[in-house]
Amino acid sequence: MTTDKLVDFDEVLTRYEPVIGLETHVELGTASKMFCGCSTTFGAEPNTQTCPVCLGLPGSLPVANEMAIESTIRIGLALGCRIATWARFSRKNYFYPDIPKGFQTTQYDEPLCTAGHLDVEVDGETYRVEVERVHLEEDTGKNLHVGGSTGRIHGADHSLIDYNRAGIPLVEIVTRPIPGAGAKAPEVAKAYVTELREILLALGVSEVRMEQGNLRCDVNTSLAPIGSLEWGTRTETKNVNSLRSVERAVRFEMRRQAAVLDTDGRVLQETRHFHEDTGTTSPGRSKEEATDYRYFPEPDLVPVAPDEEWVGKLKAGLPELPAARRARLSDEWGISPTEMAWLVNAGAVELVSDTVAAGAAPSDARKWWLGELARRANDAGTELAELAVTPPQVAELIGLISAGTINDQLARQALDGVLAGEGSPAQVVEARGLAVMGESDELVAAVDAAIEANPDVADKVRGGKVQAIGALVGAVMKTTRGQADAATVKRMLEERLTVS
């Protein structure tokens, strides 16, 4: 638990203006590592995906992975960056057990991409996030701390290192400081990472699974008194590994720093660690200690010089980017930006799009994904995309409804079957006998029985109280366990009770 004093969030904003900044690390989805041919498969047995190059053994020589270079350039292009015509790798020297070489191969003064931007929307307002640089480096190994009570480094007796992750290509995307977001700063931070993630997904350069550490965020936060010409001292919060936590980390740091500043204290420039369970941060290593990395150009790797033709080819091959795609789909589906925002927040854009592609009307596809299916996902405590039903199956279900084979109520039963793994909607309808009854003998009998059983109601209808027919329809639906078509039943009742 934190012992930090905190100021109420709304009160922070009466005295201070936040400036945020984000450094995002993305593990690329290449098959092999950045400088060697070792596999990057997640979850392999420890130290089974290493070789002399990624272990930094004497005499080994790195060679850059072309796919990783191209992925980095494509990320830069998607963010509107200037692509360098001359870029180099550098050595960042420091000792830590998770870097076997004694240095990390990274990019320092000559990164591949600079000066881009990403527009994000929060509550209908657009914020432009300037991207300072996009560079390529290698990931580190993984430490396992042994002997501490919670697997944390404090109290640990010793540490065990797995170098499978060491050398996996890692792209770092650094924003410029983002001032002026005020109360929206936490949400802007989250919106930026969310949109960046969408872009990375669209580019297909990474699996961007935050829970597997494919996407990791460091969140910089500072506060300055309102009207101050200078920005405050910033902290860098590491270990922020979910979209929700990005927002929580900014919010917490704003509240903590305000309390420090309120008591005439000084915010220390330091690295802080985010704690997922409590939503708090705690101090890590102090920055002054670690800044002397003695960068120098990597002598074992030749410069990367992307020419116009190469970059042009990569640019031409970019997919439609999420913002453009959303605008186009809103247009095609005839929905407002707000309605599109609902779909985005529900994680349903691709699902609806795929359902429409499988033949459903956009309005039906939206209705099912945002309605019944969202309810099911919510009940199961899972994401929409994790439901055991595919967009083509949803389209099939919608098709069965429009064809009159089933009604909405039966469709929900059919969905139960699909989610239970009983097969496609058509198979479930067949196997469970869910099809709507036609004007069968059974239905005729049910209609007649309903009239007979409710003579008072029948008389009222005959006498002109048309709305009373609802009770009879309900009775028929009950005897047929919802399998009759309500409109058909109503028509049959009307014929028998000669209402015109």
Place this chain on the structure above:
Amino acid sequence: MSTLSRKDVAHLARLARLAVTDEELDLFAGQLAAVLDAVAQVGRAGVEDVPPTTHAVPMTNVFRADVVRPSLAPEVVLAGAPAAEDGRFRVPRILGEEA
């Protein structure tokens, strides 16, 4: 004549995780200054017309295709480790870097 203070040498030693005695600080400060002087002679060369370079080989864009190649067997990898446990490199506890 380059000067290198004892403080500079102590800083470098700490970065390199070397234990250096007080006498050695004086010794190395003198020796390293001499090395720096020797290297500084390069600065006297007339290089106004020579573009800066960081590489002896005038090549760019040397890449490998993204193809997986066999890795070393873990027992081979760990054979060089001072200590190993559960298929991992074992190191003394790491202090003061993370919370």
